[in-house]
Amino acid sequence: MKKVECIIKPFKLDDVKAAITDLGISGMTVSEVRGFGRQKGHTELYRGAEYQIDFIPKIKIELVVPAEQVEELVATIQREACTGRIGDGKIFVSNAEQAIRIRTGESGEDAL
Structure with missing residues (x-):
């Protein structure tokens, strides 16, 4: 099993969610997060004063899937x-050693 985490722009969530659902993947966790990478924030004007916005709002999606599905999912x-502009995000893939469904006690890929 693999854990796939991706950080994306908030307005792309519906597109990504629909595409993941079309792959037959039924579960994901979505969080609103803030951060920066190469984008390094931006400045905004508020009532005539400039403010530096260091942390950009993003969406973090987390999924645990069988290893065979990772390539297609990524x-x-x-x-x-992808928008082709800076700040599109990142995808991280790591090993998931164990998954356990709390309600039934199923483990491994059966718990997914």
Whole structure:
């Protein structure tokens, strides 16, 4: 099993979610997060004063999937989240050692 985490622009969430659902993946966790990478924030004007916004609002999606689905999932997320501009986000893939469904006690891929 693999854990896939992606950080994307908020307005791309619906596109990414629909594409992931079309792959037959039924569960994901979505969080509103803030951060920066190469984008390094931006300045905004408020009542004539400039303010530096260091942390940009983003969406973090977390999924745990069978290892066989990772390549297709990553390609789908990349395709749907891409705008071609700085700040599109990142995708991280790591090993998920164990998954346990609390209600039934199922473990491994059966818990997904």
